[in-house]
Amino acid sequence: MDIRVQEAAFDAGAELNAFTNAAQGAGAIVSFSGIVRDVAGGLNTMTIEHYPGMTEKALTDIAKQATDRFDLAHVMVIHRFGDLGPDEQIMMVATASRHRKAAFEGAAFLMDYLKSRAPFWKKEITQTSADWVESKAQDEDALSRW
Amino acid sequence: MDIRVQEAAFDAGAELNAFTNAAQGAGAIVSFSGIVRDVAGGLNTMTIEHYPGMTEKALTDIAKQATDRFDLAHVMVIHRFGDLGPDEQIMMVATASRHRKAAFEGAAFLMDYLKSRAPFWKKEITQTSADWVESKAQDEDALSRW
Amino acid sequence: MDVVYFAWVRERIGLPRETVETQAETVADLVAELRAREARYDAAFEDVSALRVALDQELSDFDAPLKGVREVAFFPPMTGG
Amino acid sequence: MDVVYFAWVRERIGLPRETVETQAETVADLVAELRAREARYDAAFEDVSALRVALDQELSDFDAPLKGVREVAFFPPMTGG
Numbered sequence: 001m002d003i004r005v006q007e008a009a010f011d012a013g014a015e016l017n018a019f020t021n022a023a024q025g026a027g028a029i030v031s032f033s034g035i036v037r038d039v040a041g042g043l044n045t046m047t048i049e050h051y052p053g054m055t056e057k058a059l060t061d062i063a064k065q066a067t068d069r070f071d072l073a074h075v076m077v078i079h080r081f082g083d084l085g086p087d088e089q090i091m092m093v094a095t096a097s098r099h100r101k102a103a104f105e106g107a108a109f110l111m112d113y114l115k116s117r118a119p120f121w122k123k124e125i126t127q128t129s130a131d132w133v134e135s136k137a138q139d140e141d142a143l144s145r146w
Numbered sequence: 147m148d149i150r151v152q153e154a155a156f157d158a159g160a161e162l163n164a165f166t167n168a169a170q171g172a173g174a175i176v177s178f179s180g181i182v183r184d185v186a187g188g189l190n191t192m193t194i195e196h197y198p199g200m201t202e203k204a205l206t207d208i209a210k211q212a213t214d215r216f217d218l219a220h221v222m223v224i225h226r227f228g229d230l231g232p233d234e235q236i237m238m239v240a241t242a243s244r245h246r247k248a249a250f251e252g253a254a255f256l257m258d259y260l261k262s263r264a265p266f267w268k269k270e271i272t273q274t275s276a277d278w279v280e281s282k283a284q285d286e287d288a289l290s291r292w
Numbered sequence: 293m294d295v296v297y298f299a300w301v302r303e304r305i306g307l308p309r310e311t312v313e314t315q316a317e318t319v320a321d322l323v324a325e326l327r328a329r330e331a332r333y334d335a336a337f338e339d340v341s342a343l344r345v346a347l348d349q350e351l352s353d354f355d356a357p358l359k360g361v362r363e364v365a366f367f368p369p370m371t372g373g
Numbered sequence: 374m375d376v377v378y379f380a381w382v383r384e385r386i387g388l389p390r391e392t393v394e395t396q397a398e399t400v401a402d403l404v405a406e407l408r409a410r411e412a413r414y415d416a417a418f419e420d421v422s423a424l425r426v427a428l429d430q431e432l433s434d435f436d437a438p439l440k441g442v443r444e445v446a447f448f449p450p451m452t453g454g
Binding site: 011017029030033038089101108142 | 176
Binding site for chain 4: 236266267
């Protein structure tokens, strides 16, 4: 299990290859990456705030749950905080399993829980506005399928 | 849409980064990679046979269906044929969307159809055996959810 | 007891962290005490259904007892990923 | 008409592709003609439920008519991915 909360940028491709090497024998690898999208008005910066200490605990707990439930061979979660520009990588999860179904479900489970249970908050800053991103009812609803 | 059927190895990490760049504005990227697993008795080679001409048509058709159904911003499918060793990359799909649910479902849909509808056949060769991999009833069943 | 605030709760209250002397038995009691202090607290806690609370870095709820708790955190619903 | 074989069907019949002169109206008729030829064809087509057929590179079925078809392919269920 590889959990990282960091301000620095990361290289998703290099992380995918390192994860695949670390998960030898798994057969099926799924990755999800989240990228900063531009917004109406032109995004200058996305600022990500988090709760140091709780963040690492929450991500570790979610990753353990996913590992047990889907019998994953390996799990990775990387999530950035601080100021990001458009098209920068925000975060990435990866799962490894013998079977594709478990790898897909494990990654989707991680993302659903990470969205609503890990203490990160995003603020979108344009030339004329600075708005906290609101959570979506559908993100909370997504948890009910697990 | 980027569909490749090739004998040559590829670098999954480099492909993920190139795909992410090509899908700017998408926000959510999912990848699946399939890796040659070792087998009891020690795998020497996995030989992948395919049906040139039909393979490209089938993959293009599956990728178009996924794009339309899940409103994907970009889709990639790479699948190798020929002789592969343990831990080599067999194939990779990637999907890009504004939303994580569509990216996940698009990639799972692609994999389910690719498994049972694209004309590839795998043979596992050890020191003492050479067996065609048998299709699984669960792979055909997986299509019924779409 | 340490009380920490994140995102727009932090901005409305105007500070990220403070130490509070309180005898409050539950989170809801603590919220009532804070709201009674000053308008900026009253505004921040106006709609607790729009807020989440963590006790010692575990998600909890507004009915939870505070006995033994060292750190209470208030924040809006998370928007990671 | 070109007839092509893949995977263990190819191995059992012993060749990847051949041109067949036939008046068969359906895939099933063509299979019956091939089985009558030689033991290796009879063995390869023994259980058609274990086989798939494509007509001009589109998946089809054993009841399908052959009129206008240029290429018929027989193979086991696919195992890509």
